[in-house]
Amino acid sequence: MRKKHAVAAGVAAVAMSAAGIAAVAVPTVASASASASSHHDRCAAGMHAAVLEDNAAYNARDPQRYEAVLNPKMLFFYDGNVTYGRDAIMANARKDFTVPGWVWKTTILSETVFAGCEGGVAVVDAHSVNASAGTDVHFAVAMTMVNEHGKWTVGMDTVHRLPN
Template sequence: MRKWGYAALGTALVAAALGTPADAAVSGGQPECRRAFDHAVWEDMDSYNKRDADRYRAIIHRDMVTVGRKGNLYIGYDANVDPVLEQFKVPYEFSMPWTVTHTVVEDCKMGFAILDAHYLEPSHGIDRHYTISLTLVREHGRWQVVKDTVTEVVP
């Protein structure tokens, strides 16, 4: 009985040093995987905000699906990338400041992040509040956005 107790204590100490079971479930047991996922979410949003077409193209999965704020559906790479690249050409300022509110990463293969965001066009007085759900998959060692759902938050 005493050996079992020491073994359990040792296991608990190792688990505490490596992270809690909840952390393991969230990160897939791989902190570097979670950091790469978090960076990919940042890359998607940052490339959009900076109108960086090359970076934006690179983060989008070939089979991406978007459910837009009005329920409009975009399926496939071109259907998702082309409208965004057109938006990059508008002559006025726009941005989408955001905060991640929830993240789940599973087995370093897929994950999703919930974001609280505001789409802003200062010159037009536009401030739309959104909840964005991004689903990413990891293929060939890199994360890409495969699904994006934009929901308008009603005041």
């Protein structure tokens, strides 16, 4: 819709330019472009915040926070095994939360918000480190993010264990 508005404003600017009033139409095009950019920036910031919250809540072993950022229809895909639905994923997470000593360390490698702000993908490098056990398990994670009703949630985690 914004693209149609910008094109229409551009055509109007050309028509008005011939009439000598181009200065009036040019700000309209600029503000439409700025508005679209601002919307995308807000969208990307919202997704980024949800990616951070997902990983922080998991690391904090906080089931309420973690559940709040997971989509009810979420899929968790781990090296060929799929867990369907937030409830099943939370049952596994609650078991993980009881294991003492581990820390979930992540680095966001990239984030992409799709046109329309309905979804996106975050690529994350992750380590589950348990110093007392002397382990550092390395993972590659692709988080598929969903924006429904103005709220970003995790729609799917695709996790692959990497060699150490």
